Structures are given as C-alpha cells and as structure tokens.
Amino acid sequence: MEETKEPKSHIPVRLNILFLIVFLFFAAIILRLAFVQLVEGEQYRHELEKFSIRELPIPAPRGRILDKNGEVLVSNKPVYTVQYVEEQGQDIDEEKVADRLAKILLPDGEKIGTDKELLKKTIELRSTLPIAFNNEETNALKNRVAAKLQAVPKQEAVDSMSDFELVKTALYVGLRVRSPFDDNQRKDVIKKLNANAKGAGTVLTEDNTSDLELLKMAISANMKLVLTLDKEDRDALIKEVKAQIRKLPAPNELSDKSDMDLLRYASLFELDVNLPLTAEQRQFQWHKLSLLQEMRSPQMPSYIPRRVKVNISDEEMFQIEERRTELPGISVVLEPVRQIFKDPDGSAFGTHFLGYINAIRPESLKEYQAQGYNAIDRVGVTGLESSYERYLRGKDGIMDVYVNKNSETIKKEMRPGREPEPGNDLVLAMDWRYQSKVEAILKEEVEAFKKRPTTPKEFKDAHVLVMNPNTGEILAMASYPDYDLNLYYDRKAFNQNYTSLILPNESNRFIYTPYPPASTYKPLSVMIALQEGLTTPNEPINDRGGLNVGNSYKRNWKPGGHGIVNARRALQVSNNTYMYEMAIRLARKGKEGWEQQFSVLDYYNAQFGLGVKTGVDLPGEKTGWENPNLYYGNLADAMIGQYDLFTPMQIGQYVSAIANGGYRIRPHLVKEIRKGTTDPKQKGQTLAQIEPQVLNRVNIDPKYIQVVKEGMRMVTQPGGTVQRFNGLPFTVAAKSGTAQTGRSAENALVVGFAPYENPQVVFVVIAPNSLRDGTSSSDATGPIARRLLEAYNELNPGVLTNGVPIPNPPSSHK
Numbered sequence: 001m002e003e004t005k006e007p008k009s010h011i012p013v014r015l016n017i018l019f020l021i022v023f024l025f026f027a028a029i030i031l032r033l034a035f036v037q038l039v040e041g042e043q044y045r046h047e048l049e050k051f052s053i054r055e056l057p058i059p060a061p062r063g064r065i066l067d068k069n070g071e072v073l074v075s076n077k078p079v080y081t082v083q084y085v086e087e088q089g090q091d092i093d094e095e096k097v098a099d100r101l102a103k104i105l106l107p108d109g110e111k112i113g114t115d116k117e118l119l120k121k122t123i124e125l126r127s128t129l130p131i132a133f134n135n136e137e138t139n140a141l142k143n144r145v146a147a148k149l150q151a152v153p154k155q156e157a158v159d160s161m162s163d164f165e166l167v168k169t170a171l172y173v174g175l176r177v178r179s180p181f182d183d184n185q186r187k188d189v190i191k192k193l194n195a196n197a198k199g200a201g202t203v204l205t206e207d208n209t210s211d212l213e214l215l216k217m218a219i220s221a222n223m224k225l226v227l228t229l230d231k232e233d234r235d236a237l238i239k240e241v242k243a244q245i246r247k248l249p250a251p252n253e254l255s256d257k258s259d260m261d262l263l264r265y266a267s268l269f270e271l272d273v274n275l276p277l278t279a280e281q282r283q284f285q286w287h288k289l290s291l292l293q294e295m296r297s298p299q300m301p302s303y304i305p306r307r308v309k310v311n312i313s314d315e316e317m318f319q320i321e322e323r324r325t326e327l328p329g330i331s332v333v334l335e336p337v338r339q340i341f342k343d344p345d346g347s348a349f350g351t352h353f354l355g356y357i358n359a360i361r362p363e364s365l366k367e368y369q370a371q372g373y374n375a376i377d378r379v380g381v382t383g384l385e386s387s388y389e390r391y392l393r394g395k396d397g398i399m400d401v402y403v404n405k406n407s408e409t410i411k412k413e414m415r416p417g418r419e420p421e422p423g424n425d426l427v428l429a430m431d432w433r434y435q436s437k438v439e440a441i442l443k444e445e446v447e448a449f450k451k452r453p454t455t456p457k458e459f460k461d462a463h464v465l466v467m468n469p470n471t472g473e474i475l476a477m478a479s480y481p482d483y484d485l486n487l488y489y490d491r492k493a494f495n496q497n498y499t500s501l502i503l504p505n506e507s508n509r510f511i512y513t514p515y516p517p518a519s520t521y522k523p524l525s526v527m528i529a530l531q532e533g534l535t536t537p538n539e540p541i542n543d544r545g546g547l548n549v550g551n552s553y554k555r556n557w558k559p560g561g562h563g564i565v566n567a568r569r570a571l572q573v574s575n576n577t578y579m580y581e582m583a584i585r586l587a588r589k590g591k592e593g594w595e596q597q598f599s600v601l602d603y604y605n606a607q608f609g610l611g612v613k614t615g616v617d618l619p620g621e622k623t624g625w626e627n628p629n630l631y632y633g634n635l636a637d638a639m640i641g642q643y644d645l646f647t648p649m650q651i652g653q654y655v656s657a658i659a660n661g662g663y664r665i666r667p668h669l670v671k672e673i674r675k676g677t678t679d680p681k682q683k684g685q686t687l688a689q690i691e692p693q694v695l696n697r698v699n700i701d702p703k704y705i706q707v708v709k710e711g712m713r714m715v716t717q718p719g720g721t722v723q724r725f726n727g728l729p730f731t732v733a734a735k736s737g738t739a740q741t742g743r744s745a746e747n748a749l750v751v752g753f754a755p756y757e758n759p760q761v762v763f764v765v766i767a768p769n770s771l772r773d774g775t776s777s778s779d780a781t782g783p784i785a786r787r788l789l790e791a792y793n794e795l796n797p798g799v800l801t802n803g804v805p806i807p808n809p810p811s812s813h814k
C-alpha cells in the first residue's frame with residue numbers, strides 16, 4: 001500500500017523571510033542613528049548652537065472709543081519711542097549710555113529732589129556721581145561717617161537684643177524690615193506721634209504713612225515700643241544684621257575709601273550731605289538717573305526691550321540714529337499711544353470718564369502676568385480704559401527672533417497665525433456734540449458766577465450729569481475745571497501741569513465724592529412718609545416757621561413759615577417744617593425706640609440707589625458716607641437731606657427712578673461693543689449690546705411717586721423755588737437744594753427731568769461752596785440746568801417736545 005505524503009507548509013519560510021526583512025530594516029535604522037550620532041553629531045550640535053529662537057511680543061493696537069454716531073473719541077497714534085535691550089553676551093556700560101542719552105533727550109521736567117534724595121537714588125541704581133571733595137570736605141565727611149560706625153553694635157551683641165532693639169539696629173545699619181506692627185500697635189503709634197506733633201503740620205493716618213515711616217518717626221521721637229517678632233522672623237533678621245555689620249568698615253579704614261564710597265556710607269546712615277554740584281549739574285544727574293532707571297527695569301527678561309522714553313521729537317530721533325554706534329542697546333521704534341479727542345476749540349474732552357492707560361505697577365505685575373500680559377504692556381488705569389480693559393486690549397502677536405551663539409539677531413519673522421489682533425471698540429451712548437456743549441456751558445457759567453461779588457472765594461468747581469431715566473444711558477458727564485487727558489502721554493507736559501492742574505481735578509467726583517443732597521432729598525422723604533402711612537397726599541400741615549424736635553427747635557428756611565402745606569406744596573416751596581413733622585411721626589412709629597427708624601431710611605435709600613453702588617461702568621465707585629450718629633434730631637436732619645452724603649451718580653440714579661415711575665436702572669456709558677478692525681473706516685461686527693438693566697423696582701406705591709412728580713413740576717411753576725425754566729418749549733420738573741457744609745460757603749444743587757409728561761432726560765447739577773447764607777441755590781445751578789436742556793433740545797429736536805419740533809425761543813440765562 002502506497003504512503004500518502006502530506007503537503008509541506010510554506011509558512012515557516014515566509015516567516016523567516018519576513019523576519020529577515022524586519023531585521024534588515026531595524027539594522028538600517030540603528031546604523032543610521034549611529035552614523036548621525038557618532039559621525040554627524042558634532043555638526044548637528046554646532047547647528048543647534050548656531051541659532052536659538054526667542055519669542056518677541058508684538059503689541060496689538062488697543063481698541064478705540066467712539067460716540068453713538070461713530071465719531072472717534074479715543075484712538076491710537078504712532079510716536080517715536082526710545083527702547084533699550086541688552087542681548088546676552090553683550091557688555092554694555094549702561095551708565096555711560098544713559099549719560100550720553102541724557103545729552104540728547106530733553107528733560108521731562110523731572111522732580112529735582114534734595115541732595116540726600118539724589119544720593120539715595122544714585123546708590124539704588126548702582127550709579128555714580130561726578131563728585132570731587134576738597135581735603136577739608138572729605139575729612140569732615142569721614143568724621144561724620146566714623147561717628148556713625150562707632151555706634152554700630154558688635155556682632156556678638158545682636159543675639160541678646162530685644163525685638164525692638166533688633167529692629168532699631170537693623171534700620172540703623174540700612175536694612176529694610178518687615179512691618180512689626182499689628183493693627184492696635186499701629187493705631188497707638190499714630191495717636192502718640194500726632195499728640196507729640198500737635199499743630200505741627202500734616203496729621204498722620206494709616207493711609208498717608210507707611211509702617212516703615214512710622215517706625216522711623218517713633219524711633220526719632222524716642223518712643224519705647226513693645227514689639228514681638230516671630231521666632232522665624234527674628235532669627236532671619238539677626239542673620240541679616242550680622243551680615244550687614246560684617247560688611248561695614250572699621251572707622252580707621254575710612255582713610256582708604258573714595259569720596260563716592262564715603263557718600264554711600266553717608267546715605268546708608270541717612271546723613272544729610274551737600275553735594276558740590278551746580279543747579280544745571282543736579283538737573284542733569286536727575287535726568288540721567290530717570291533714563292537709567294527705565295533701562296534697568298527689573299520686572300522683565302533682559303531680551304525684552306524696555307521703554308526708555310515715549311513720544312520723542314523728530315530732532316531727538318535723528319540725533320539718536322546718527323549716534324547709534326555710541327549707544328549700544330538703544331533703538332528708536334514707532335509704537336502706538338492713545339490720542340484723545342479734543343473739543344473743536346482745542347479744550348479738553350471727557351476727562352472724567354474716558355480714562356488713561358499707563359505701565360503696569362510693580363505691585364500688580366504678577367496679577368497681570370497671570371492673565372497673559374507682558375511686563376512692558378500698558379493697561380487702563382482710570383475710567384472706561386480701566387473698566388473695559390479686557391475688551392479694549394488686543395491680542396499681541398509673536399515675532400520669532402533668530403539669535404546666534406553671540407546673541408546677535410540674524411533675522412526676525414512674524415509667526416504664522418500670530419499676527420497682532422486689534423482690541424475691540426467701545427461705542428458710547430452719548431453724542432460727542434452734546435457732551436462738548438455741556439462742557440462749554442459749564443465752563444462759561446462757572447467762570448461767570450465766580451466774577452459775581454457775592455460769590456464765595458471757596459467756589460472752585462461744578463459738576464453736571466445728564467442721563468436717560470428709561471435706559472440708564474449717560475448722555476453727558478462733565479466737571480469743571482478739567483484737563484486734557486493727552487497730558488498723560490506727554491511726560492514733559494504732564495510734569496509741568498500735574499501739581500497745578502491735574503492733581504486738584506483728577507478725582508472723579510461723580511463716583512468718588514459724596515455730597516449732602518440737601519432739599520433734593522425731600523421727594524424721597526415725602527414718598528417715605530406716604531408709603532409708611534405717616535400722612536396722606538392732601539393732609540394739611542401748618543408751618544409757623546419751625547418745629548420742636550426733641551429738645552431743640554428746628555427752623556424752616558423761611559422766617560415765619562409757609563402756612564398750610566401738603567405733600568405737593570411742601571415740595572414746591574421746599575418746606576422744612578413738613579419734613580420735621582414726618583420725622584417725628586416716623587420716630588413715634590418705632591416699636592423699640594426711634595433709633596431703629598434709621599434703618600427705615602436706609603432701606604428706602606438703597607431702594608433708590610442712595611448709599612449703595614449704582615453699578616455704573618466706571619472703576620472704583622464709592623457708596624457715599626453714612627452718618628454714624630443716631631440722635632433723635634438726626635431723623636429730622638435726614639428728612640431735609642442734611643445727614644448722609646451721596647455721590648452725584650447715586651443722586652442721578654435716584655432721580656431717574658422717580659422720573660421713570662419707580663425702576664432703579666444701572667447707569668452706563670457704553671452702549672455697544674464692536675470687534676476691532678485694522679481699517680479704522682470699517683465698522684466692526686457687533687459683539688454685545690448693553691441693554692437697560694433694572695436693578696430693582698422700588699417699594700413705593702406708584703400713586704405716591706406720581707404725587708412727588710407733581711410736586712417737582714410745581715417747583716418750576718409760579719410760587720416754586722426754581723424759576724429758571726420759564727419759556728422753554730417743553731415742561732420741566734425739578735428740585736433745588738442748598739447744603740450746609742459747616743463752613744462759610746454752602747453747596748448748591750438742582751436735579752430734575754424733562755419733559756414732565758414723558759421724561760427723557762434727568763439732570764443733576766452740583767456747585768460746591770458756591771453760596772453764602774441766604775443766596776438761592778438756583779442762582780448757581782439754575783442757568784446751567786436751563787442751558788443744558790436747551791442744548792439737548794437743539795441737538796435732538798422733538799425728543800423733549802413730545803415729537804413735535806418747536807423752534808427754540810431766545811435763551812434767557814439770567
């Protein structure tokens with residue numbers, strides 16, 4: 001029988017072939033890697049060393065600010081900026097560069113301090129002064145420094161010192177120490193120092209004095225302080241003090257020291273010195289040091305360019321370019337800075353709401369860097385520039401900088417897809433023409449009122465706010481005096497104007513400064529009385545000239561009184577006695593005493609936006625000032641507006657809630673946010689529209705709000721206290737106020753809305769310190785209020801006249 005042969009499998013052969021192929025493949029890879037590593041490795045290493053790539057941020061254009069019609073109010077303009085950058089490997093004598101640069105760039109009017117301050121600044125910047133004392137001067141300085149050195153304790157004595165003596169020694173040898181005060185100690189030291197210096201000048205507070213200054217003043221006054229340091233802090237301070245003592249020379253070693261060395265020790269011991277410099281030399285040294293300080297900014301990597309001076313002249317730019325070889329690290333570049341719109345007559349515009357930008361403060365740098373900012377970036381500091389920073393800020397681009405091993409730049413190229421993206425544009429609710437007109441009216445009327453012989457010399461400023469009560473849109477916001485925001489971008493002009501013009505007028509009074517509302521508060525007093533059931537709209541109150549409130553007799557402003565008044569009539573004539581009676585009734589209603597009734601006032605105040613933040617889109621809004629006194633008579637004071645203090649913005653929100661029938665609406669300047677464009681003429685895509693935001697409906701019966709509106713309408717009619725709106729082609733409701741300040745001059749206020757039937761605008765006019773006793777409030781504020789309404793009607797025909805444009809009659813500003 002024949003055997004059957006099984007067929008042979010070819011799989012092992014194929015697998016062997018496959019294994020061979022894989023083996024050869026990996027062998028080739030290993031050989032290639034070995035070749036690259038062993039043969040060509042050195043070449044590749046040199047190639048890697050030849051170039052390195054660094055990221056250079058390219059600032060994006062900041063978004064613009066436009067008015068409602070698209071007029072550009074804030075934009076960017078190119079200026080020449082001096083920059084300094086020290087590449088790795090370069091050995092630049094920065095002091096020499098700063099010295100040469102100071103001879104080219106004109107001084108910006110830097111503050112010229114004392115010789116002691118100049119020396120301190122020089123040492124802080126590791127700089128030198130061109131000082132040469134004669135032998136007599138040198139010996140005198142040596143003796144003064146030697147006396148200080150002899151008083152330095154021995155190292156071995158440091159361990160046994162009390163905490164106070166240790167801190168005192170640390171300050172003596174020039175060390176900075178952490179604050180050793182707790183809250184109670186700080187207050188106690190301030191109290192004692194103020195008591196010792198009674199009548200000697202500025203009163204010390206926690207806000208105007210640092211702990212280090214307090215400590216030095218306490219030591220100078222020989223005050224015995226009981227300080228307690230943590231063990232860790234004490235051990236660390238002992239170590240620092242010993243190290244500092246070791247660095248100091250012995251008195252007999254001073255003979256080998258140069259004059260500059262002696263000056264360094266003199267500065268360490270805070271000795272007063274007279275430097276042998278002329279006035280011109282002093283000014284030059286301050287100028288040089290200001291440039292050197294910018295060049296040595298420690299907040300950024302060395303490869304990031306530092307701004308040394310912004311907005312230099314063409315002539316300065318040409319001189320730098322001609323001397324580039326003498327100024328290593330220095331370059332001149334074009335960069336954008338903010339340009340603020342000016343009124344047609346060249347005067348300032350929007351001073352207190354547009355805001356300005358500046359370099360990031362050192363104490364805020366980490367916070368901004370966490371958000372993606374660079375140390376060289378500028379950010380909004382005040383106004384809309386600050387509150388809308390995240391929208392206005394563009395997205396920086398990235399440029400790749402190729403640098404060789406000698407730190408020389410080989411080439412620069414923009415990284416694909418990382419071109420700078422401009423910031424978004426803000427569109428305001430206001431018309432620039434109206435804002436400009438209000439600013440001009442305010443200036444004219446203030447200057448005219450100052451010239452009256454009866455005007456107090458204390459009268460310096462006035463403020464106007466105009467809002468739409470139905471939307472919260474701010475239509476105008478002006479203070480006088482004001483100043484040009486462009487000064488912030490011209491260092492020399494800024495320094496020249498800061499003390500006289502900018503500093504006195506920099507604060508935004510609309511949200512920072514509270515004022516007594518005076519009789520403008522009476523509409524709310526009437527609404528509280530009606531809502532709380534203290535009276536009825538028509539209840540007659542007999543005013544005989546005043547009323548007994550507790551143990552005091554409070555007078556009406558009109559001697560003899562107004563006779564019979566009700567709610568509406570009380571507002572028309574601004575009757576005080578009516579308000580006193582309501583205060584007494586409110587006090588009686590308190591079940592647990594009249595003190596609790598102050599909380600009733602607080603409740604209604606907050607309902608209308610008084611004593612609380614309004615939510616306006618500006619940074620740093622204050623809540624006003626709450627009177628801490630809770631005496632019986634204070635209830636009566638509160639009902640006539642002479643108790644708590646409120647900001648103009650809060651008063652504007654309060655009057656708006658009356659005008660619109662009881663809705664507290666958030667005030668806002670910005671109406672729309674648009675995507676920024678590289679073409680200024682192209683309108684960007686709308687990203688957000690700011691809709692009216694109702695914060696709350698006031699807890700007042702609408703019929704009582706109507707009673708108050710009727711009373712405010714009567715104020716502007718015959719027999720009322722504001723006879724400034726006669727002859728206008730629309731109706732006006734208003735309320736004036738004269739606020740007692742405790743000084744010789746009083747504040748004047750007027751608030752109101754128009755038209756009465758369908759309010760479209762609310763106005764607030766405040767003129768602090770503008771009145772003498774007996775002068776009518778409307779004398780100072782009435783002409784301003786009338787003219788701002790006329791201006792609005794002229795620019796917006798039909799809005800105030802219920803849709804029927806009526807020719808304006810001749811203005812009467814008397």
